[in-house]
Amino acid sequence: MTPRHQRTLGRRRLLFALGGAAVAVPAIATVAPHALAGTPAGGAAPAAAESMPLTIVNDSGTFDNANVHVYIVGNQDGRQVRVTPDGTLAPIALSDNGPDGFTDYAISLSGGGETRLSLPHMSGRIYVSLGAKLKFKAVADGNGNAALQYPAGWVTSDPNYPVLHDCAEFTFNAAGMFCNTTMVDMFSVPLSIRLTGAKDQTTGKLRAGGRAAAFAAVRQVEEFAPLVVDDTRIIAPGHGLDAGLFAKDYFAPSIDEVWSTYTGRDLTVTTNAGTFTGRVRGERFAFDGPAQVSFAKPSTRDVLFCDGNLAAPNDGTTGPVAAVLGAGFNRSTLIGHPAQPTTDAADFYRTELTNHYAKAMHAAHEDGKAYGFAFDDVADFASYIQDTAPTGIRLTLTPFEG
The missing domain is CATH 2.60.110.10 (Thaumatin)
Structure with a gap:
């Protein structure tokens, strides 16, 4: 597939x-x-x-x-x-x-x-x-x-x-x-x-006990704990941010680190259209390849919703690159893996600053x-x-x- x-x-x-x-x-x-x-x-x-x-x-x-x-x-x-x-x-x-x-x-x-x-x-x-x-x-x-x-x-x-x-x-x-x-x-x-x-x-x-494990895992992370609503649901952090339950600058240190890292070296993103090579130039992450695409620095909300400065138009070029960047931010793989997308799940969510909600969802499933x-x-x-x-x-x- x-x-x-x-x-x-x-x-x-x-x-x-x-x-x-x-x-x-x-x-x-x-x-x-x-x-x-x-x-x-x-x-x-x-x-x-x-x-x-x-x-x-x-x-x-x-x-x-x-x-x-x-x-x-x-x-x-x-x-x-x-x-x-x-x-x-x-x-x-x-x-x-x-x-x-x-x-x-x-x-x-x-x-x-x-x-x-x-x-x-x-x-x-x-x-x-x-x-x-x-x-x-x-x-x-x-x-x-x-x-x-x-x-x-x-x-x-x-x-x-x-x-x-x-x-x-x-x-x-x-x-x-x-x-x-x-x-x-x-x-x-x-x-x-x-x-x-x-x-x-x-x-x-789900794995046996997966629902309870997911609720417990999210509760254990201080920044994510307010997203758990009793035993009814866990709210995704993007909606939590809009509701005042999640920090608007949560991903800011990670975003800044990505921008700083790729000011001095290349990030490659491979899609069906081909491979794009990008660097941060003048505050924009600019990619050359099958087409020229670039992105302004995203906010935490952009990362969580994969929208705003990470919006993915259905154009076959900007859209696929935005998708890979969005996944990299949420999975916390962009710094350690300059060739994207990262395809080994063992590399996902390994940093303290990551999308612990998504991490818990994956861990709960067989x-x-x-x-x-x-x-x-x-x-x-x-x-x-x-x-x-x-x-x-x-x-x-x-x-x-x-």
């Missing part, structure tokens, strides 16, 4: 479009998931079926099926949609809001055992909430079209803040299925995905893969799988304990 930093990057923009900015109310979803490839690398493939079996399995060991609620929401052909319990697509409508001002798009699980649904072509998220339902609100977007406000579990004023919930992301279209479990915004409910088709693949499965930040797919370390001939997808709520 082609490394994600060498594929298109545009879908990562969902980090903000699906509520990635910590605001008073959840943002409106307008684009497809940030962690997904739109088409397979290496050319065309046979068109995938227009619908696919989706199986939901509750192995949480904590909540019975009656207390698990599923929501499938997203986009199809530029319009916002949801999947109904019978597997059909329905457009988001303002009239869907009930007397309390919120929609009820919940799909109930079967009384016992597995729940089988049908998933049509669309891009979006599969949310699960435990104990209580989620409150999605249908609103009018800037063009007057009905749109959906998504839960923002990192915003205390959000009506879903008290609710235990999480999600997986996917794009399912004629090119196949592209899906992941994500911790880019927060980590709460342990979820795994099994995708069958040309191959049989699983991602997102295969060491997780989506702890938006460019965690660089060198294929994300909990992401794809299949161009999918025959079924299985989302499992894995055990909270043990």
